[in-house]
């Protein structure tokens with residue numbers, strides 16, 4: 260049985276007021292123990308989020324990390340720093356990092372390894388562009404991204420990775436993958452993993468991301484291979500995000 264996970268990726272959005280609003284809302288929300296919730300605000304709000312979430316069972320996540328342990332990398336943050344601060348989860352390979360900051364599959368692997376070495380739980384993001392989907396290459400793209408990142412890892416390391424399938428064409432567009440489209444890719448991911456390790460394939464959590472909202476979450480989360488969501492825009496709205504969390508019960 261996999262514990263559902265709902266992660267709110269604020270991207271470069273938010274404020275101290277929003278952190279506080281979420282802190283109050285989570286304190287009143289009575290989230291079920293059977294659900295894991297992660298909040299991923301921008302770095303400057305992590306401190307406030309740690310305080311606001313101190314008495315609720317919501318974990319902290321970061322949106323990226325530098326692959327190096329330390330050194331002359333102006334503006335960057337290492338996995339060790341995140342871990343020391345109290346962060347549990349970190350995104351790697353988000354399509355915005357791949358597109359806007361030119362992170363390659365090799366870069367994604369380096370960050371994944373750095374996160375694991377720091378004792379963090381990485382959420383590996385994968386997904387196809389609209390062009391790739393229209394050309395019938397969805398599974399090729401997604402499985403290539405996953406294979407590149409996971410194949411060199413030890414089994415114990417692989418077991419600490421969560422995968423988020425985010426079709427690029429569905430991110431921030433309001434155009435959600437249908438539950439059937441999402442399930443089809445999730446099932447392919449799990450089947451691919453089963454080729455290496457059937458036990459791990461069953462245990463590994465797979466999240467869907469891409470315009471998930473309060474209205475469509477329940478149907479997506481009802482799919483057998485969707486274990487949670489990586490939520491962008493709707494994670495900035497307290498009521499919507501809580502509604503998504505409750506959909507995952």
Ligand SMILES: O=C[C@H](O)COP(=O)(O)O
Nearest residue numbers: 268430431469470491492
């Ligand atoms: O990390 C979250 C995803 O990119 C989804 O973003 P979105 O819910 O705004 O489409």
